[in-house]
Amino acid sequence: MLLSQRSLFSIPSDIVYLNTAYMSPLLKSVMIAINQGTQAKENPWKIKIPDFYEDVNKARFLFSKIVNAKSDTIAIIPSASYGIETAAKNLKLSSQKEILILEDQFPSNVYPWIRLAEEQNGNIRMISNKEQNDLTSFIVNSIDEKCQIVALPNVLWTTGELIDLVKVRQKCNIVNAALVLDLTQSVGAMSIDFREVKPDFAVVANYKWMLGPYTTGFLYVDPKYHEGRPLEEGWISRKNSQNFINLVNYTNKYQTGAVRFDMGERSNFSLIPGVVAALEQLLNWSISEIEATLQNQNATLANKLKNIGLSVLNEQQRGPHFVSAELPSDSNPDLLSILESKNIYLSKRANSLRITPHLWSNNEELDYFVFELSKAL
Numbered sequence: 001m002l003l004s005q006r007s008l009f010s011i012p013s014d015i016v017y018l019n020t021a022y023m024s025p026l027l028k029s030v031m032i033a034i035n036q037g038t039q040a041k042e043n044p045w046k047i048k049i050p051d052f053y054e055d056v057n058k059a060r061f062l063f064s065k066i067v068n069a070k071s072d073t074i075a076i077i078p079s080a081s082y083g084i085e086t087a088a089k090n091l092k093l094s095s096q097k098e099i100l101i102l103e104d105q106f107p108s109n110v111y112p113w114i115r116l117a118e119e120q121n122g123n124i125r126m127i128s129n130k131e132q133n134d135l136t137s138f139i140v141n142s143i144d145e146k147c148q149i150v151a152l153p154n155v156l157w158t159t160g161e162l163i164d165l166v167k168v169r170q171k172c173n174i175v176n177a178a179l180v181l182d183l184t185q186s187v188g189a190m191s192i193d194f195r196e197v198k199p200d201f202a203v204v205a206n207y208k209w210m211l212g213p214y215t216t217g218f219l220y221v222d223p224k225y226h227e228g229r230p231l232e233e234g235w236i237s238r239k240n241s242q243n244f245i246n247l248v249n250y251t252n253k254y255q256t257g258a259v260r261f262d263m264g265e266r267s268n269f270s271l272i273p274g275v276v277a278a279l280e281q282l283l284n285w286s287i288s289e290i291e292a293t294l295q296n297q298n299a300t301l302a303n304k305l306k307n308i309g310l311s312v313l314n315e316q317q318r319g320p321h322f323v324s325a326e327l328p329s330d331s332n333p334d335l336l337s338i339l340e341s342k343n344i345y346l347s348k349r350a351n352s353l354r355i356t357p358h359l360w361s362n363n364e365e366l367d368y369f370v371f372e373l374s375k376a377l
């Protein structure tokens, strides 16, 4: 279990920040790396050809360790929507076949599928767990021979409700469906093993649980798609791009692996050093330690919320890093702004409070939050 890591962040002592699911603060080490990266561009004569390759490849390598994949399956992308669009452009959908998504899923993992279904004369099957059955069983039972693509998260972004992706993969194998994952609300805080889950494509935007800068992210691409079509035909992802003098000797060959799916200008000299610094810190803590610490912190918090009469998902139903509390129908509509006036920051999604503390949080703050919440309800 990790002790409070607050000193590694620049969060003023009177701020109670419980909103990682919205956006994490940057670590001091990440700020230093970004500032150094930005300064390099102030003196561009110091930026050499290897600088276009080394940090991005380091980021790929470090990320691949977090999800237990090979480094050459990882592409550098700016957003979850970019990665999902890449998946949609490289997956086949036959006429009348279906793409299965969950109701209330984050839109970046919905709109590309609506477009693909329209273009290929297929259908979206949006399933809604109205009866509140076990979410994994509900999804597994909904996947059938008509489903050609299953597009899901690991936890729902609104409530943190957990999906067992290994079970989903097993069912996808039976019906021969591709599995596309948006793991933006889980990777970095929750262990996942891509050798077990075997996604076809998986995306992560870095600015939440990965503690990274905005407009950076990763796309995992299963090797069977490595000959696929990228969204952009960038020059740097082509074979021998290191040879800047010869770039006009155009080639139809790409660098190996998933590099062809990299975004244009992926070697962002300011942000990529920040991504690397965040990954180094995550690996230094270790994902399993982060997960265990947040699980423990949130179990205590969930009990306190129950004690003030709120209903929370039990531990088996939710991600270890996520707590959501259903609000009573007569709760104060100004709840969030009242809490903000007390320097407490969190989100409300649909009728639930979404409470996502992290390693900078401590029990005293959580007690203060529960006390102020009970007054404001």
Ligand SMILES: Cc1ncc(COP(=O)(O)O)c(C=O)c1O
Pocket (backbone or CB within 6 Å): 021, 022, 078, 079, 080, 081, 082, 106, 108, 153, 157, 182, 184, 185, 205
């Ligand atoms: C589940 C999930 N995916 C993705 C995103 C961000 O998407 P994008 O990177 O396309 O802006 C969010 C932001 O809240 C999210 O909750």
